[in-house]
Amino acid sequence: MTRRDFLTQSYLGLGGLALGHLMAAETVNPMLPKLQHLPAKAKRCIFLFLEGGVSQVDLFEYRPALQKFAGQQIPKPQGTVGEIATFSAAPNRLIPAPYKFSRHGQSGRWITELLPNLAEHVDDLAFVHGVKVDNNNHGPAVYHTLTGNMFPGSASVGAWVTYGLGSENQDLPGFIVLGDHRGAPIGGAGVWGNGFLPAAYQGTIFRPGDTPIVDLKPRPDMTPQRQRAELDLLRWFDQKHAAQRSDAGELEARIAAYELAFRMQIKAPELVNIQSESEATRKLYGLDDPVSEPFGRQCLLARRMVERGVRFVLALHGAGGDRWDDHGDIKGRLPKHCKEVDKPVAGLLQDLKARGLLEDTLVVWASEMGRTPFDNNLVTDKPGRDHNQYGLVVWMAGGDVKPGATFGQTDDFGLKSVDQPIPLRDVHATILRLLGLDQNRLTYLSAGRFKKLTDIGGRVITEMVA
């Protein structure tokens, strides 16, 4: 059987794969592209994750009441539990947004002056306000946002999507993670892990530099000729071994994997080599400014990846002490966070649009939580905001996202949704739907249950879908 044959056979056999422990099917290239459940324009996803808890009331939710009642105690909010209930009831004082808001675009959306470049694209974005995360602390909230479950061990959004759709480029990983150069996120590799799904669907972390994947580069003493010769010997030896055995699909797959790896050695460094990008493009992403350069590079790489058919790119911003976790001195710290991402994200949107890629690429912006409208750090003289699991803002663009749409609204203080809180699983259901995946059909049998990203099931936020 030739490799092409078994690839074709396995492609036809993929229906079975979705239903769980069919080991034989899984071992034959699990990354082959699969059909969408439902028609959707977006075929790929760039997920921008800003770690630490982005302050919605300073960036996207203009709340004059914060100015008006500055320094006063927030009225007791109804329907909150856990830490937010405690914080709101304890002595606190509302702090106004330290930076100005103004309206932008046809939609007249309020955006902070700290994001002037992103503001130019507001008409392409659809926002959801007042999303509720299951936990008020970073660890569980990051897990919840990126894996649908606040405890480690579940499959990440990217793993689900690549499990559901495979990948269009077999020379590169189907799910790539672009880490912040300052360090790993809370939760580490678990937040892009495969969880209970087969290991093939885990995210591959791309590090800065010209060897983005661990063990991508042959050792210094290994010339390409020598490696090719060794791989030829290995292939000969493995094929002889396989020929003597029945049921050799898995053995054949492993032979093929070496060829894929060999090609990846060439394709991955090509992918991360941005020298070929024009000066104008580099500037567009803010690569000419040391503050925006790192995330600009991540965003530019994300574009290069979706261009090459990578299914899911997770770009992480913020790490260690440089996260959006502004408990103290929100006024002093916000400009830096914003400057780091403003041009890169705006540049990404503009570039995707110019290349016609926004049509079939879903872009998601999310953090693991919002922040409180009131001060949390009473013993410093520089006000900051605490965690707020009720205040997450997510925006999306591209594919079938309804441009300029808004769903959900928080109260006068931006603390929580005026209606029922919008559970995070609704956001996950919407992301899947926009990629042509039905949350109830994207299941995997594990530990006696058909697991889903949305667990007990979410509602697709149709208000954000065109």
Place this chain on the structure above:
Amino acid sequence: MLRHWVLLAVPALALSAPPDFEGNIRPILAANCAQCHSAKLKTSGFSIETMESVIRGGNKYGQAVLAGDPAASPLVKVLKGQLTPRMPFGKTLAEADLAAIEDWIHTLKPAETAHLKGEPWLWPFRKPAPHQPPAIKDANWVSNPIDAFILARLEEKDLHPAPPASKRVLARRVYFDLIGMPPTPTEMDAFLSDTSPDAYPRLVDKLLADPRYGERWGRHWLDLVRYGETSGLEGDGAIGNAWRYRDWVVDAFNADMPYDEFVIKQLAGGDEHSKTRNNYQPDIQGNIPVAFLRLAPWDRSNLVADEVRQNYLAEVTSATGSVFLGLTLGCARCHDHKYDPIPTRDFYRMEAFFNAIKVQDVDVPYKDKAFAKYAGEKIKAYEEQLKSGPDKKALDALEKILLERLIQKRTEEARTRPANTQDLRLELRRKDQKLFTEAEVQKHADLLEDANRTLDLAEKQRLEAYESELLKRLAGASDNISRYKELTVEDLRAELARSTQKLFTPEDVERHRELTGRLDLLKRRIARLQPRTLSVVNVPGPPTGPGLPLTHVLIRGDYRQPGEAVQPGFLSAITGNSQPAVLETDRYRQFPTRGLRMTLARWIASPDNPLTARVMVNRIWQYHFGRGIVETASDFGKNGSRPTHPELLDWLALRFIEQGWSVKAVHRLILTSSTYRQASENPACQGNTADPDNHLLWRFLRQRLEAEQIRDSVLWVSGRLNLARGGPSVFPPLPADLADFARYGRTGGEMWEPNENEADNRRRSIYTFQRRSLPQPMMLAFDAPVFSESCERRSVTTTPLQALSMMNGDLVNEEAAHLAERVATEAGADPRARVARAFQLVLNRQPEADELAKFQSFSLVSVCRVLLNSNEFLYVD
């Protein structure tokens, strides 16, 4: 569509030409459903093989076809998406086909299908029945009763067992299986030349007695108990010497601890009463195995204590259910179990057994005197280094210089600006200050502490008011300079930690960070050697403490919505009633909270429990054959798989109990069966349609090595595996380019450490530190679990990342070079002898002529690298 309309409009017409299952319906199902629901795959228990099997339905919704009532039939509902998952998976059935199916159901008569109703799923809750090994035709093949059960099913389907595996293949298989690495050439030669009839059973005995056996089989157990050594959530800090539990597990397997005892100790070590002794204190060593109840990820940052507690109790209840009972008990936390007879009430009755737990680490002295001495000496040596080692001296010297710079800088600043609050606080700290009275100093200290502790606005305002009062006096002071001499190294460290500081060069900051990091490393090494172990104890209860809180059924699993209060009780599906359990009580009435967990543990580890023995023998079977008799080893419920050989499962379970719950006895039985000793090729049955996936075991299933087996074996054949056993976990080097990314700023500490001794880089993989947020890339690529949830069976995937790690990674490349050296030493200069030796070491065989010819033209390192990458090395026949 047209057809459907016609049928609806003119049913008489349809009846005149009744749709036929074989002619009309089966082709539709075959085209759309056979990928998963063929007779062999039978996904979710549903098969389209016969009309009966279609009507009978699958595990999830039971009877799929209700005669005459298409709208109510689960089959139609699933096809229409009214029930999930919608079928056929990933597509929509053509309307004409759907109409045909509805049409067919419409014409069926209820009387014809009455006998096909799904049977209730009761077998896991009934005790195993004694079965005689069945009668078979080919008695010669039977080595022990296992074979009779296997052969009977094969004969039913007209299949024949494979010929026995060659001695070479068998030896390699059983070495990897029992000790996780291949035999040495010498061991292989000895076995091949031993022609006595009991050569193989003796080999099995030898390997079961090898301490490497416990390391291999202990690893299986660690998969199940979600073993990890860090909290997994924010900060991902160490959860406290979990390695003591790991060593306990390895020792228990090696000592063949009876499985009932093994279970009891993990649930209830230290929870026992004495019938004869007053004020009885259980053996403190019992506090090690109960780390089973502590191993899950732990959310240390959540401030809502009730929620953390409830999550904890629910987790241990669920884990106990899946690990020991093979039941998805956790499904009943929020609602009655959807498939199995487990009401939510039972979940909380089971949870109530854990209600007395107090999560607490405990000092458990080392039983091994030599290790205790070693640990004591090491700790002492580390403490010396902390106190006056070269790093400490270097740090002191550096801090002295930097502190002087800080003082100088602050002094300069003070000349040009008015005094501020920080100055005031510094002044108040001065012993020789004369501005403020002792009472004022004290009052300020109290206010500051209150403000910091309470984060209360009023407290803060009080502090501010007082400080501004004192500040006025400070502003008038004549000496505004000398107070900066009071600055301490703590002030210096705080300044160095500020990301915006400009006083010190990046080199100074880095140097300081490095030296501090090295000293922190010593502190962590000390902590790992101290006898404090991950454990649980019981809350004291009356008279010294409050009584136990009641356990309530929680509505939708929500800790804020308590429902009915429940008493500790066993699963009603097994006991047949919902009575409270009779608790193991203390006849001296001194320890009222002790014995709850013991009651549960004894019930689980009882010969009368229908699940415990079956679940464990099934796990053992799975690890030997790659697939359990029940394929879903942690789910014996209705949604899991049916046993392929139910009578064999029962027979093994009863035999297991009879033989004193000896795990090694089960190994011996399985390993000496003809079933296990089959070859992995069976030409006579190749291509059969009765059982193409080998569920009935007409051959041995070829298996890929697990991640740990790969790493350990690479080191083993190169001759460099460090076989040192037990002790604190070690840190094999990360790929160099990952090390930097692994740095985690906020908690300060590094994610990974260098080992003190290079030889620790080459310990067996079970001794690698299991940081939940930083699994080893190569291990992860080869499907090692993420150790956050119980993993009952590893997936086996094939990816290019695996190939990259084997082609380019440090491990294989370094060990290929060492292997080449070893080969050169052992085989001499002859190139042919060298290739032959490399084949023997890696593959336990001689190269064939064409192989010799091809390999000979490569350098020895290349030969070794290719062999270590080969499928023949990674797959066991």
